[in-house]
Amino acid sequence: METIHLDVEGMYCSACTARIEKVVSRVDGVAQVAVNLTTETGKVTFDKERTSIDQIINKISQLGFKAKVMVGANRHGKERELRRLEWDFFYSVLLTIPLAWTMLSHFEWASVIYIPALFKNPFFQFVITIPIQFIIGFQFYERAWSAVKNGSTNMDVLVVLSTSAAFFYSHYVTFTTPNFLYTTESDILFYETSAFIITFILLGRLLEQKSKSKTKEALEELYQIQTKLATLYENGQEVRVNIEDLMPGNHIVVKPGERVPIDGQVSKGYSMIDESLLTGESVPIEKVAGSQVFAGTINQNGLLMVQVTKTTADTALSHIISIVEEAQASKAPIQHIADKITGVFVPIVIIIALITFAGWYFLLEPGSLNGALGKVIAVLIIACPCALGLATPTSIMVGSGRAAQSGILFKEGKFLELLGKSDCILLDKTGTVTKGFPQVTNIHVDDQFNFQYFIEMIGAVEQTSDHPIAQAIYNYAKSERGNLPEVHAVENVPGYGIKAVVNGLNVVIASPFFYQNKGMSLPVKAVRQEAFFKNEGKTTMMVFIDQRYAGLIAVSDEIKPTSQQAILRLKKKGKRVILLTGDHERAGLATAKAAGIAEVYTECTPEDKAKIIQELEQEGKDTVMVGDGINDAPALAMANVGVALGTGSDVAIETGDVTIIKGDLNKLVDAINISQKTMTNIKQNFVWAFLYNMIMIPFAMFGILVPWLAGAAMAFSSISVVLNSLRLKKVKI
Numbered sequence: 001m002e003t004i005h006l007d008v009e010g011m012y013c014s015a016c017t018a019r020i021e022k023v024v025s026r027v028d029g030v031a032q033v034a035v036n037l038t039t040e041t042g043k044v045t046f047d048k049e050r051t052s053i054d055q056i057i058n059k060i061s062q063l064g065f066k067a068k069v070m071v072g073a074n075r076h077g078k079e080r081e082l083r084r085l086e087w088d089f090f091y092s093v094l095l096t097i098p099l100a101w102t103m104l105s106h107f108e109w110a111s112v113i114y115i116p117a118l119f120k121n122p123f124f125q126f127v128i129t130i131p132i133q134f135i136i137g138f139q140f141y142e143r144a145w146s147a148v149k150n151g152s153t154n155m156d157v158l159v160v161l162s163t164s165a166a167f168f169y170s171h172y173v174t175f176t177t178p179n180f181l182y183t184t185e186s187d188i189l190f191y192e193t194s195a196f197i198i199t200f201i202l203l204g205r206l207l208e209q210k211s212k213s214k215t216k217e218a219l220e221e222l223y224q225i226q227t228k229l230a231t232l233y234e235n236g237q238e239v240r241v242n243i244e245d246l247m248p249g250n251h252i253v254v255k256p257g258e259r260v261p262i263d264g265q266v267s268k269g270y271s272m273i274d275e276s277l278l279t280g281e282s283v284p285i286e287k288v289a290g291s292q293v294f295a296g297t298i299n300q301n302g303l304l305m306v307q308v309t310k311t312t313a314d315t316a317l318s319h320i321i322s323i324v325e326e327a328q329a330s331k332a333p334i335q336h337i338a339d340k341i342t343g344v345f346v347p348i349v350i351i352i353a354l355i356t357f358a359g360w361y362f363l364l365e366p367g368s369l370n371g372a373l374g375k376v377i378a379v380l381i382i383a384c385p386c387a388l389g390l391a392t393p394t395s396i397m398v399g400s401g402r403a404a405q406s407g408i409l410f411k412e413g414k415f416l417e418l419l420g421k422s423d424c425i426l427l428d429k430t431g432t433v434t435k436g437f438p439q440v441t442n443i444h445v446d447d448q449f450n451f452q453y454f455i456e457m458i459g460a461v462e463q464t465s466d467h468p469i470a471q472a473i474y475n476y477a478k479s480e481r482g483n484l485p486e487v488h489a490v491e492n493v494p495g496y497g498i499k500a501v502v503n504g505l506n507v508v509i510a511s512p513f514f515y516q517n518k519g520m521s522l523p524v525k526a527v528r529q530e531a532f533f534k535n536e537g538k539t540t541m542m543v544f545i546d547q548r549y550a551g552l553i554a555v556s557d558e559i560k561p562t563s564q565q566a567i568l569r570l571k572k573k574g575k576r577v578i579l580l581t582g583d584h585e586r587a588g589l590a591t592a593k594a595a596g597i598a599e600v601y602t603e604c605t606p607e608d609k610a611k612i613i614q615e616l617e618q619e620g621k622d623t624v625m626v627g628d629g630i631n632d633a634p635a636l637a638m639a640n641v642g643v644a645l646g647t648g649s650d651v652a653i654e655t656g657d658v659t660i661i662k663g664d665l666n667k668l669v670d671a672i673n674i675s676q677k678t679m680t681n682i683k684q685n686f687v688w689a690f691l692y693n694m695i696m697i698p699f700a701m702f703g704i705l706v707p708w709l710a711g712a713a714m715a716f717s718s719i720s721v722v723l724n725s726l727r728l729k730k731v732k733i
Contacts, residue, residue, distance in 0.1 A: 001031060004053050006042040008035060009066040009081065010143060019152045020060055027051055027059055036393050041070060064146025082209050089202040092136050095128050096199045099192035122174040125191040132195045133167050136202070153346035161350070162380035163197050166190035166707065169373055190373070193707040197381055201714070225296040226317065230261035233305065243312050250308045254299045263310035266291045271302030320409060320661075333414050334392055334682055341388060349383040349697075356701045374707055378700035382710040383693060387717040391685035394725035399678030402728055407661040408671045415657040419624065419641050420675030424616050425570055426609070426635070428627035429581035429588065431663070432645055433567075433595050434557040436628075438468050440476040441538060442554035444529055449550045452481065458543055458553065460484045461500040461507050469539060469555050470498065473509070497541060508544045509553075515542060523549055537583075537590025559595050566665030567596050573672065576621075580609045580635070609635035626668060643668060673733040681728055685721045692717045
């Protein structure tokens with residue numbers, strides 16, 4: 001199977017997207033198709049052995065839309081579309097002005113305003129309406145015919161029916177009126193109605209297009225920070241090159257104030273780098289030799305020599321852009337409600353319009369074709385389901401963009417919907433609630449030994465081992481004492497610890513079981529301290545120097561400073577929080593207690609975690625699993641939503657449905673807030689779109705809403721939905 005992203009032009013309502021999806025899904029070999037109205041994009045998954053992308057594009061073209069394989073963001077194509085709309089609207093307004101001027105003759109309050117006799121002439125109105133109806137408005141006819149030809153209906157069908165009825169009725173009256181070239185009576189004509197409807201629809205689409213472009217700002221910002229050039233350092237020379245020419249192993253120079261062009265590792269230099277792009281945090285990060293740097297981040301003050309470690313396609317920034325594009329192009333489940341409604345909406349509106357015509361022509365105003373036609377035109381225009389089609393995708397686009405700016409990446413729109421609905425949050429311990437690596441938490445030195453001397457001895461021994469506990473002790477000693485003495489005769493004791501000779505003295509660092517197995521006597525005070533730390537879930541190592549007890553070291557994977565606050569926030573939101581860990585019971589219970597979690601499962605294998613989630617889902621719970629994206633892959637896949645915590649260096653985690661770039665559980669709560677507020681926004685859009693049609697259609701049926709005003713109201717409804725979605729950019733999370 002292959003997945004291709006397409007740019008699709010010519011869509012203006014959800015009926016358009018539904019029609020494309022319906023027709024393309026019937027193509028042999030197409031497994032999945034999703035079309036997004038707001039982004040004007042489509043995603044097709046198909047079997048290359050049974051069909052081709054050219055056949056799929058051809059099928060879309062037959063429907064009256066233009067489609068092509070997406071290359072980058074196709075921003076220039078969108079700009080051309082916007083310019084075309086602007087010119088269409090300009091010419092339409094220019095030609096509509098005389099007709100609007102003539103409309104003033106219908107109002108008593110405007111009787112003092114001079115109206116040229118030419119403007120009232122039916123033939124003159126006929127002539128200036130032709131380019132509006134058939135040149136500027138040809139796009140409506142083209143799309144409407146494609147829809148009807150393929151056995152469906154859309155908004156363009158309603159526009160064509162209403163404006164054509166107005167124009168051709170007026171045309172008939174004009175050319176059946178004696179001396180039509182000279183008459184200045186146009187009270188019974190609908191030329192201005194046709195012109196106003198097309199002009200207002202163009203205005204609505206123009207404002208809608210400009211508003212929609214604002215919903216894409218988050219993604220646009222990501223595109224803009226992709227630098228095109230880098231300073232390559234080669235053979236002692238600095239050369240400016242395209243970043244596509246850089247390969248892993250090359251060295252580049254990043255000067256103060258420049259953006260890092262590509263992912264790499266600092267080989268020389270010191271600086272502070274603004275990584276808010278990746279983490280959502282504005283505090284600059286210190287970078288020294290050995291530090292990782294990422295494309296798009298800003299070097300603030302120092303000169304850095306960086307060794308390239310990734311190609312441009314594999315950078316953290318490229319993965320972020322890819323994930324955000326995927327999320328904005330996908331559909332949330334709630335969107336299917338709108339799709340189902342719009343699938344039958346247009347035929348129902350046409351039936352309502354026919355009932356309206358019959359009611360006025362035969363009952364309310366018998367024989368008045370003019371009156372009945374005006375009501376029908378108003379019904380057809382006011383009922384266009386544009387707002388309904390925009391309700392979901394605009395909110396998804398703004399919500400996912402807002403999340404990306406905060407370092408939260410939703411892989412699909414459906415996860416933006418599902419995350420906020422969850423009631424059970426399951427947290428992996430190591431690396432999620434805790435820091436993910438052991439640290440020295442307590443040191444007790446026997447009275448007969450000097451503390452500084454003790455630190456030097458244990459640090460010297462542990463510097464030779466790569467065991468996580470040994471590294472924790474070595475890092476602590478290094479930070480306390482700096483230079484450490486030389487070590488000789490190092491001997492690892494598998495499962496227990498390590499032995500070595502330092503300054504001519506035998507030093508043993510091992511677990512209490514090692515000494516007990518040797519039959520060695522341990523001080524009562526040391527045994528009590530070890531038991532106390534063990535109850536806290538800490539690992540203890542005892543130290544003997546020259547066969548004398550010297551002290552005790554407690555090591556633990558401590559909880560992150562932010563975990564307790566985040567868990568409290570989750571509880572306040574009514575979430576059930578569960579800790580899952582592969583550690584022994586005491587360590588798991590100690591971590592749960594420190595983090596404020598009441599429910600904990602210990603000694604869990606990855607399969608056990610997945611089974612626990614499955615059992616909760618069988619109880620009807622909506623689950624979210626939060627883990628590191630590697631060890632917890634089965635659990636992340638099993639949960640309704642899998643959330644992978646990471647850092648800038650592993651932003652490409654594939655197992656999670658949601659990726660939180662900074663390993664901070666507070667970002668999980670922020671993600672839930674964004675999800676909930678986005679869904680609230682979508683529901684507001686739906687309510688507005690439904691109420692708008694429910695209220696306005698009866699107004700049009702009973703003649704309260706005149707046709708030109710119906711066109712303006714229809715345009716306003718679409719714009720209001722987009723503007724409401726844009727509020728998500730400022731909402732507090």
